Amino acid sequence: MSVKSDRANASGTVHRAFPVQLEVRAKAGVPQVSTIEGYASVTEAPFEMWDWLGPYSEVVRTGAFGKTLAENPQVQLLLNHGGLAMAYTKAGTLRLSEDSTGLHMEADVSMKRTDVGDMLAALEDGSVDEMSFAFRVTRQQWSPDYDQRDILEIDLHRGDVSVVNFGANPATSVAPAMRAADFDRLGDDDARALMERLQLRFAPSVVESEPPAGHPLSLYLAQAAALDL
Template identity: 35%
Template sequence: MMEKRIATEVRAEGRRLSGYAATFNTETRIADFSETIAPGAFAASLRGQPDILALVDHDAGKVLARTKSGSLRLSEDARGLAFSIDVPDTTLGRDLLAMAARSDLGGMSFGFTVPEGGDEWRGEKRTLRNVVLHEISVVQSFPAYGGTSIHARSRQQRTDADRRLAVLELEACHVAIS
């Protein structure tokens, strides 16, 4: 059974969405247990999966991008699972960008399965150490994981004021997560 996890923070600036679909070492409550994602949990999947999708609300009928075509780029860094989506010029893409610009999106999520030995349980605490990533999703409602982010970017040059605002927003996000 594929599991899904959701996280928050959505902003818009243009035709590209980028941010984090998952963050490491952030504990969240899932039903009757707590869960944390360990650094490196996505590494094997990113190396081995031929095609990971970017969806809306985990709906396979609402494809935004995919790694196979290059319109979705994924990587791990010290913070978590970073993504960049080239948003299509479709009704769905335009609607999402408009919602992101108004901060109306719920956040990001990811769908995954856990291979044998990929998680570790200690009482009611689960740590994901290795997952098979199937998709990431822009979610329009409520998140399960905090600390993820989504930003819409254009190819236009940013002004110094835009850069200062982005740094202030990033610092505010970091304070909220800590």
């Protein structure tokens, strides 16, 4: 399957967007309230991602949501990851669970709000057909050749599930070059994975002697040493 993704921000929060089928129905016995039901994420379905080192495959593994859901995370339903919350786990109007398909969401939204009415109309006429969710990766695993990243565990707390127009296309939205200061925000596992990917990428051009001054690998080796990798 294909996926569209936004870049990670400085806090480590990332977005993943998927084509979805959302069901909209009136909430029984509650006037002016509709319920939206669907999936904010699909597990065990590889999709292509890009970062500043190139393409790789990513898979959200079954069980990745188990720990965070057990901790009752605060998550909101948003439109395009912004604006006022339309539903909220803390209020009981947004309900999240994981099943064999992925991250299931069910949200009760108020028809008294014009933004909700506009969103529901767009869903019902097919003008909008993607969902995205914001999360932080807490456990991951790369394949030996760094062609595949398995997301094993995530944190949804203070993240969101969003109905979106389009996610940013990873093939055309390449992350900017990493600055030295960005290394300080990397966790040990991410920093180590980055170093190994860089070494693998530059391996064909590396000779027995030290890389010459100014060679890209020299910079990353120096940064890694500063991080005590």
